[in-house]
Amino acid sequence: MKYKIVTYGCQMNVHExxxxxxxxxxxxxxxxxxxxxxxxxxxNTCCIRDxxxxxxxxxxxxxxxxxxxxxxxxxxxxxxxxQQSGMADTIRSRYPYVDIVLGTRNIFALPEExxxxxxxxxxxxxxxxxxxxxxxTDYAEDYLALDEAAPVARTSFPNAWVNIIYGCxxxxxxxxxxxxxxxxxxxxxxAVLDEVKRAVDEGYGEITLLGQNVNSYGHDLSGGESxxxxxxxxxxxxxxxxxxxxxSHPKDLTDGVIAAMAESGCVCNNIHLPVQSxxxxxxxxxxxxxxxxxxFSLIEKLRAAMPDIGITTDVMVxxxxxxxxxxxxxxxxxxxxxxxxxxxxxxxxxxxxPAAEMPQIPYAVKRARIGELIKLQNTVTKELSEDYVGGVYxxxxxxxxxxxxxxxxxxTESGRLATFPGTPDKIGRFVNVxxxxxxxxxxxxxxxE
Ligand code: 5AD
Ligand code: SF4
Numbered sequence: 001m002k003y004k005i006v007t008y009g010c011q012m013n014v015h016e017x018x019x020x021x022x023x024x025x026x027x028x029x030x031x032x033x034x035x036x037x038x039x040x041x042x043x044n045t046c047c048i049r050d051x052x053x054x055x056x057x058x059x060x061x062x063x064x065x066x067x068x069x070x071x072x073x074x075x076x077x078x079x080x081x082x083q084q085s086g087m088a089d090t091i092r093s094r095y096p097y098v099d100i101v102l103g104t105r106n107i108f109a110l111p112e113e114x115x116x117x118x119x120x121x122x123x124x125x126x127x128x129x130x131x132x133x134x135x136x137t138d139y140a141e142d143y144l145a146l147d148e149a150a151p152v153a154r155t156s157f158p159n160a161w162v163n164i165i166y167g168c169x170x171x172x173x174x175x176x177x178x179x180x181x182x183x184x185x186x187x188x189x190x191a192v193l194d195e196v197k198r199a200v201d202e203g204y205g206e207i208t209l210l211g212q213n214v215n216s217y218g219h220d221l222s223g224g225e226s227x228x229x230x231x232x233x234x235x236x237x238x239x240x241x242x243x244x245x246x247x248s249h250p251k252d253l254t255d256g257v258i259a260a261m262a263e264s265g266c267v268c269n270n271i272h273l274p275v276q277s278x279x280x281x282x283x284x285x286x287x288x289x290x291x292x293x294x295x296f297s298l299i300e301k302l303r304a305a306m307p308d309i310g311i312t313t314d315v316m317v318x319x320x321x322x323x324x325x326x327x328x329x330x331x332x333x334x335x336x337x338x339x340x341x342x343x344x345x346x347x348x349x350x351x352x353x354p355a356a357e358m359p360q361i362p363y364a365v366k367r368a369r370i371g372e373l374i375k376l377q378n379t380v381t382k383e384l385s386e387d388y389v390g391g392v393y394x395x396x397x398x399x400x401x402x403x404x405x406x407x408x409x410x411x412t413e414s415g416r417l418a419t420f421p422g423t424p425d426k427i428g429r430f431v432n433v434x435x436x437x438x439x440x441x442x443x444x445x446x447x448x449e
Pocket of ligand 2: 168169170171172175176177178212213249
């Protein structure tokens with residue numbers, strides 16, 4: 001059997017697809033190549049914004065044609081989108097060719113459900129015989145134990161994703177994540193440390209610790225575990241490797257974590273610290289539980305401890321209560337912090353969240369605001385890129401460049417993408433790259449021997 005996994009959304013989902021791959025390979029299936037037709041198709045979905053959801057539903061619609069050509073195909077829809085209230089039923093009635101729907105915390109049932117679908121098909125005598133379909137989104141009670149036992153088929157060499165905490169307790173008023181991923185659950189620290197050690201031993205040069213809010217790691221464990229302690233323990237692991245983590249919540253980023261980052265030989269001077277808005281009123285309405293001043297003071301502390309730190313962020317425009325003045329507070333913040341990059345989003349109402357119930361801002365206003373914000377950040381990014389020209393930076397080679405034949409690409413410690421001539425045997429190796437040119441977000445250079 002050949003499988004194909006279509007992944008939407010964040011790194012958490014990219015890694016979860018690696019776990020799904022592990023489960024499917026465990027039942028003897030193999031990843032299908034670009035031009036092969038799959039026997040098992042899994043859509044690992046996202047619902048953070050309306051467009052993510054629409055894209056997934058659109059593509060689930062498209063697979064109907066493939067299923068006609070290959071009726072033995074098994075189609076599964078999993079991940080965040082399925083966990084929204086009413087969604088499993090919608091899929092059941094509107095997409096009758098979907099065989100399996102599973103949620104964010106019962107994915108380990110996938111092999112069993114596939115076997116049941118296949119067994120029921122084999123037993124069918126007449127067309128009118130009932131097929132077996134599975135629609136199950138209840139969280140598995142022993143989720144953490146099942147997760148520890150599940151195999152992972154990594155697909156992102158030399159980057160190894162490692163989960164440290166699942167779920168979110170924060171309930172930002174715009175966000176669907178706490179509803180679809182449940183409450184926070186930290187993995188036991190020895191399990192995380194073992195996984196990091198194994199990945200380093202296998203030659204992974206970069207470990208990215210994943211969680212909706214990595215800074216709250218450990219609060220639900222009983223041995224005084226914390227994110228700071230985890231970073232310090234990981235820093236004692238031997239070998240040449242880098243550590244990044246995402247995502248951090250400004251309200252929980254402690255002085256201890258900043259110190260652990262600065263003191264560690266392997267934790268990168270790089271942080272993704274979503275600010276969302278520069279207006280205190282909007283931050284309050286979003287239930288972010290920090291102020292603009294608190295955010296500025298974190299940036300100061302980070303830069304005092306690590307002068308060359310690369311700081312990226314998420315910014316949202318068009319939150320229901322955002323006025324022109326609030327938006328100006330955001331652009332002012334973006335101008336003064338000078339992020340190395342910002343991921344910018346138009347607020348998208350999510351059913352069931354408090355902000356979706358508030359009076360909304362016209363789309364044209366949101367569009368104009370995001371246009372201005374993107375232009376501003378592009379200018380900052382380009383200016384900061386120029387500072388790299390002439391310097392030599394250690395880059396972990398990740399892949400051949402998708403756009404430039406004969407070139408490789410990788411990231412600096414600060415998280416900037418660098419492209420340079422080289423052969424694929426360098427993938428996974430650390431190289432020193434002299435930067436010769438900056439083009440907005442990407443740097444170009446030459447590897448030094
Ligand atoms: N609309 C737009 N953007 C959102 N994000 C989260 N929820 C929404 C929403 N409803 C953004 C936030 C978050 C990032 C992952 O996605 O900026 O940090
Ligand atoms: Fe969503 Fe806020 Fe939790 Fe992040 S911290 S996942 S934005 S609720």
